[in-house]
Amino acid sequence: MRDFLLHNVSPFPADETANGHGNMQIRALRDGFVFHLLGRSDTDTATVEKTIAAPIADLGGELRQLAPYQWFWVGNATLSQERVAEISAALPSMLALTDQTHGRVRLVVSGPQVRSVLAKGAMIDLADDVFAIGQSVMTQIGHIGAMITRTGDAEFEIMVLRSFAESLWHEIHQMAAEFN
Amino acid sequence: MTSFRIDGGTSINRDDVRQFSFNGEKLSGFGGDTVASALLANGKQLVGRSFKYHRPRGILTAGAAEPNALLTIGRDGRRDPNTRATMAELFDGLEARSQNCWPNVDFDIGAVNGVLGPILGAGFYYKTFMWPAAFWEKVYEPIIRKAAGLGRASYDPDPGYYEKCWAHCDLLVIGAGAAGLAAALTAGRAGARVIIADEGAQLGGGMRAERSMIDGKPADIFLGDVMGELISLPNVDIKSRTTIFANYDDGVFGGVERVQKHLPEAEINPNRAMERLWRIVAKHTILATGAEERPIVFGGNDRPGVMMAGAMRTYLNAYGVAPGKRVALFANNDQAYDTARDLEERGIEIAAIIDPRTCPDVGYHGSARHIAGAVVRDTAGRKGLKSITVRHDDGRDEVIAVDALAISGGYSPIVHLACHRGARPVWSDDHAGFMPPMDADGLTPVGAVSGVRGIVACFNAGANAACDALVGLGISARPALIGADVAGDHVNDPEAAGAQDTLPVWSVPSARGKAFVDFQNDVTASDINLAMREGYDHVELAKRYTTNGMATDQGKTSNVNAIGILAENKGVSPGDIGTTTFRPFYTPVSFGALVGASKGFEFQPVRKSPLHGWAARNGAKFVETGLWYRSSWFPKGGETFWRDSVDREVLNVRTNVGICDVSTLGKIEIFGADAAEFLNRVYCNAFLKLPVGKARYGLMLREDGFIYDDGTTSCLAENHYFMTTTTALAAGVLTHLEFCAQVLWPELDVRLASATDQWAQMAVAGPKARATLAKIIDDDLGNEAFPFLAAREVSLFGGKLRGRLFRISFSGELAYEIAVPAGYGSCVADAIMEAGKEFDIAPYGTEALGVMRIEKGHVTHAEINGTVTPADLGMGRMVSAKKDDFIGRVMNKREGLLDAARPLLVGIKPKSPSDRFATGSHILNVGADVRLENDQGYVTSTCHSPNLGHTIGLALIKGGPERYGEEVVIWNGLAGTHVTGVICNPAFVDPENEKLHA
Amino acid sequence: MSSLVKCPHCGLRPREEFTIRGEVPSPRPASDAPANAWFDHVYLRDNPRGEHREYWHHAGGCRRWLVLSRNTITHDISAVVDASTLKAGTKS
Numbered sequence A: 001m002r003d004f005l006l007h008n009v010s011p012f013p014a015d016e017t018a019n020g021h022g023n024m025q026i027r028a029l030r031d032g033f034v035f036h037l038l039g040r041s042d043t044d045t046a047t048v049e050k051t052i053a054a055p056i057a058d059l060g061g062e063l064r065q066l067a068p069y070q071w072f073w074v075g076n077a078t079l080s081q082e083r084v085a086e087i088s089a090a091l092p093s094m095l096a097l098t099d100q101t102h103g104r105v106r107l108v109v110s111g112p113q114v115r116s117v118l119a120k121g122a123m124i125d126l127a128d129d130v131f132a133i134g135q136s137v138m139t140q141i142g143h144i145g146a147m148i149t150r151t152g153d154a155e156f157e158i159m160v161l162r163s164f165a166e167s168l169w170h171e172i173h174q175m176a177a178e179f180n
Numbered sequence B: 001m002t003s004f005r006i007d008g009g010t011s012i013n014r015d016d017v018r019q020f021s022f023n024g025e026k027l028s029g030f031g032g033d034t035v036a037s038a039l040l041a042n043g044k045q046l047v048g049r050s051f052k053y054h055r056p057r058g059i060l061t062a063g064a065a066e067p068n069a070l071l072t073i074g075r076d077g078r079r080d081p082n083t084r085a086t087m088a089e090l091f092d093g094l095e096a097r098s099q100n101c102w103p104n105v106d107f108d109i110g111a112v113n114g115v116l117g118p119i120l121g122a123g124f125y126y127k128t129f130m131w132p133a134a135f136w137e138k139v140y141e142p143i144i145r146k147a148a149g150l151g152r153a154s155y156d157p158d159p160g161y162y163e164k165c166w167a168h169c170d171l172l173v174i175g176a177g178a179a180g181l182a183a184a185l186t187a188g189r190a191g192a193r194v195i196i197a198d199e200g201a202q203l204g205g206g207m208r209a210e211r212s213m214i215d216g217k218p219a220d221i222f223l224g225d226v227m228g229e230l231i232s233l234p235n236v237d238i239k240s241r242t243t244i245f246a247n248y249d250d251g252v253f254g255g256v257e258r259v260q261k262h263l264p265e266a267e268i269n270p271n272r273a274m275e276r277l278w279r280i281v282a283k284h285t286i287l288a289t290g291a292e293e294r295p296i297v298f299g300g301n302d303r304p305g306v307m308m309a310g311a312m313r314t315y316l317n318a319y320g321v322a323p324g325k326r327v328a329l330f331a332n333n334d335q336a337y338d339t340a341r342d343l344e345e346r347g348i349e350i351a352a353i354i355d356p357r358t359c360p361d362v363g364y365h366g367s368a369r370h371i372a373g374a375v376v377r378d379t380a381g382r383k384g385l386k387s388i389t390v391r392h393d394d395g396r397d398e399v400i401a402v403d404a405l406a407i408s409g410g411y412s413p414i415v416h417l418a419c420h421r422g423a424r425p426v427w428s429d430d431h432a433g434f435m436p437p438m439d440a441d442g443l444t445p446v447g448a449v450s451g452v453r454g455i456v457a458c459f460n461a462g463a464n465a466a467c468d469a470l471v472g473l474g475i476s477a478r479p480a481l482i483g484a485d486v487a488g489d490h491v492n493d494p495e496a497a498g499a500q501d502t503l504p505v506w507s508v509p510s511a512r513g514k515a516f517v518d519f520q521n522d523v524t525a526s527d528i529n530l531a532m533r534e535g536y537d538h539v540e541l542a543k544r545y546t547t548n549g550m551a552t553d554q555g556k557t558s559n560v561n562a563i564g565i566l567a568e569n570k571g572v573s574p575g576d577i578g579t580t581t582f583r584p585f586y587t588p589v590s591f592g593a594l595v596g597a598s599k600g601f602e603f604q605p606v607r608k609s610p611l612h613g614w615a616a617r618n619g620a621k622f623v624e625t626g627l628w629y630r631s632s633w634f635p636k637g638g639e640t641f642w643r644d645s646v647d648r649e650v651l652n653v654r655t656n657v658g659i660c661d662v663s664t665l666g667k668i669e670i671f672g673a674d675a676a677e678f679l680n681r682v683y684c685n686a687f688l689k690l691p692v693g694k695a696r697y698g699l700m701l702r703e704d705g706f707i708y709d710d711g712t713t714s715c716l717a718e719n720h721y722f723m724t725t726t727t728a729l730a731a732g733v734l735t736h737l738e739f740c741a742q743v744l745w746p747e748l749d750v751r752l753a754s755a756t757d758q759w760a761q762m763a764v765a766g767p768k769a770r771a772t773l774a775k776i777i778d779d780d781l782g783n784e785a786f787p788f789l790a791a792r793e794v795s796l797f798g799g800k801l802r803g804r805l806f807r808i809s810f811s812g813e814l815a816y817e818i819a820v821p822a823g824y825g826s827c828v829a830d831a832i833m834e835a836g837k838e839f840d841i842a843p844y845g846t847e848a849l850g851v852m853r854i855e856k857g858h859v860t861h862a863e864i865n866g867t868v869t870p871a872d873l874g875m876g877r878m879v880s881a882k883k884d885d886f887i888g889r890v891m892n893k894r895e896g897l898l899d900a901a902r903p904l905l906v907g908i909k910p911k912s913p914s915d916r917f918a919t920g921s922h923i924l925n926v927g928a929d930v931r932l933e934n935d936q937g938y939v940t941s942t943c944h945s946p947n948l949g950h951t952i953g954l955a956l957i958k959g960g961p962e963r964y965g966e967e968v969v970i971w972n973g974l975a976g977t978h979v980t981g982v983i984c985n986p987a988f989v990d991p992e993n994e995k996l997h998a
Numbered sequence C: 001m002s003s004l005v006k007c008p009h010c011g012l013r014p015r016e017e018f019t020i021r022g023e024v025p026s027p028r029p030a031s032d033a034p035a036n037a038w039f040d041h042v043y044l045r046d047n048p049r050g051e052h053r054e055y056w057h058h059a060g061g062c063r064r065w066l067v068l069s070r071n072t073i074t075h076d077i078s079a080v081v082d083a084s085t086l087k088a089g090t091k092s
């Protein structure tokens, strides 16, 4: 079994032609990492930023708070399990890390009507002057819990539990269909 | 066929001819027409039959309040019953049908109910169908269902797509008449985020019926200009065809937008919603919904040809439709005289203006005969109006031949949305109507809804209200100066205003024949009088006794008149009677819009295991478990009956080795310095000393002492634990733990993260499980190095991958659960299949898993059903006596929970192997009668055991293990069967746990 | 019932994101507390007309347990706080 080939299988449908071909683009992010950071209940974002400053220097990525004392640390680098273990071990006990790279999946929705598309599922006000680039929220898109992050002028990243990937993919396409 | 179409019409486009059919007859209209205006233009006054008496009915209004003209529009899945013809836009190819008539609208057998009128009065349903009870189901209901009823829903699925959306704004403006437009423009120019919603296809509201020049322009040109400016403002969102139907709490309004309902089928974009349900979050709201004209209650007021004066004016001016050749007006207010003026201007003969006031509108200088101090007491004509009978002030009757009658009994502000949150409207004698409560926070009624009359005044009020509202939001605005100059806006000129205000005429005392209050539910003035005489004079009782206001129009044209009649008879003010409660929805909303996209496959999201694809490739049959799809069995080589597959899978695990997807089990990562202490408090058994690298079975109690869930928790490192829960309670357990951590013991350092989706987890079970896994796992799996309940990270494929391995077993076999990052799951499962090939490995599903756990006597939520304690399941000794505190500790020791007579877990099998029994069967002692007091317990789980070759079960039975070997009766009350069973040890297989520790 | 709830961590959210556990009972007694204290805590609820305090879980957002004070007649919410802040206090 030593010559066994490992594939990291994406939960999103393989059919890339299903992506938006008109005004709306829908793109699965198949690479990168998602760490769930859990701080002791006296941890603030500034402390966490300082704590992870060393490992983040070469990892890139950003911190997105999902709850008090909890953050997702999300980046596009591909990391080995050993590297993740090293990073985890390097953190002080006030900050626990659990790898969610496989547990949470991301896709990017963009296009001029992206806010109208997301308004079909999310209550959050995503207006340009209300929801700034880089801002994130944990909320729901329809019945699916999701973290929505604004990544560009008219671009949002949606992160959901892996098991919902197919439903999310389907729903976002349906919501965007009228604009394509 | 006579055409009633004359020239003019601000809303229609005569170059756009549209064909449609009404009850099969081919007709034509124009773009911009409603079905109602097109029918009237074609001389179709009779459009339906009434609900109870099947009386011929025509079009009464030109808007949302229409009680009569309910049609079924469209066909097959796109058929919409009970559509108000006054709101439905005409499109090419539209098919409309009358309802509530058989065999047809012109000849309706049900009209005999008109003759039976006296026995169909108020309270009819309550009085007539009381007894005998059996008659209700067999006789009365079928007859009522056949004779009455509105349109029928289609049996075909609606092919249209529907959706629900959220929207946000600073200012929501409801209604796009003069007040609403001025408010929207004012706020829009100030840069506020504005949503203006109107139920009409075009903005303008009542102004569309206006012939006056506004700011020197005809109404439609003026409206076009305003619309153009609003469209040019990016911060203004115009929602036409959108009815705001509810005012929920916290500034959230519900609305329904008819996106494509007005399009012929060929033009419908299947990717766009037919209707959209909006939830609008508004910081402030301007309510500019206007006022509803009230009918007058007199004899025969429901005859086709009788129409609201304002509606008649709308059909005339907005649609270029003449109401008839010779028209009369019966009105008690000045505003209605606008209709007379416009009719005269268009050369339509006015036979008479009948006004109950002695000193009517001094502003009227037309040529029509004017009869003051008089009323209309009766009408004549079979399917259309032929004449009216006027009662003069001297008591003399006069019959006047007319083919249309405009009526106006005053105006009721459309206060619904101001009252949905519980506030009550306030009666005003000055306005002869119920005014909106003015103290509703975040909502400003403005324009006709707050009693403002005249277009100029409404423009002003709207603009000023928007300025005031924006100040509250920190936005400064200047009133938009539009509509300052409206020719002939006599209402605005106090000098020219009427000498006498609206004189309420709740019902005409001399009315002859049926005088309708509620047209849609066929409630007459005498019904309301009867209700009063019988003691139902409270407004809510009168409503239910007479059914006034309970039809699909919710009494928009009838409620205030009914209140007026009650008030008049009691000699009090309508304000003393008060209104019934206003609740959503303002107008009917389709089920399609309420359901949105959640139907069929989209009914709810689906959760798929990372091994779903692997299971599918191996031929799995899936079963829905909550949102999850789980593989339930894997048919092989011609197996067609599920149990053939399940039996084979079970035997294969017991003899060789099997692999099962257990990824859906809940998984929770637990961190923190106090994690062990936390676990010790949430489990009833001890967890404080669980060593690193070990798993432990745990029982979680509820605070009331009963079992909540079970599962295993492993200690992966100091201050790092990994908990598994049942699939069913994965979310519930996490929520429970969060409650404990955040609410009960926030002082503990414990941090919880759901990790269910991170891992693909496989159970590998059977005598060859170790041999199989040893081929892909680098670590030593021997009993010494990796004993039962070992749990730790391992290396796979010569260091290519790291996973978590747990030596735990649900099947009772030598078994492991291996968890790897989800994306690698299907590769690892393939590798295990490959490794186990030489041992005849086969996948098994949840059915086989279920059989094996029953064979082994392991419990699930079939046993942990909310009524059992650890002791009931033979696990009483797990409950720690040493711990100071844990959830459920105190209540678990309650007297009732320690009762020796409690049913205890046992196994049960048939005395004769060929007998079968079902889950849910009750246990009786041999020879005992089937009586509750003889109940010994019940069967919680059953299956066919392929190892034993007969049915086995788990049961909760009084006396429990003490009764092993005793014969009992297994009684199935549903199937009516009695089977002799034998109570036994629930561990049917390997009771000594030799296989487990192999 | 409120349509929007202002989560102290997430801001204004629709009520669909929350699950309601019910009235905030008397605080969890010590394990040696008398039986009636336990019965009060586990079973007794007031169901008042007017001001009411309930546990709401922001399941669709931050997953924090909140204590929401609302009026059962007017539906007005007077306060929403993180439930962990109430540990020291007793029932209102």
Ligand SMILES: [Zn+2]
Binding pocket: C007, C008, C009, C010, C011, C058, C061, C062, C063, C064
């Ligand atoms: Zn929150």
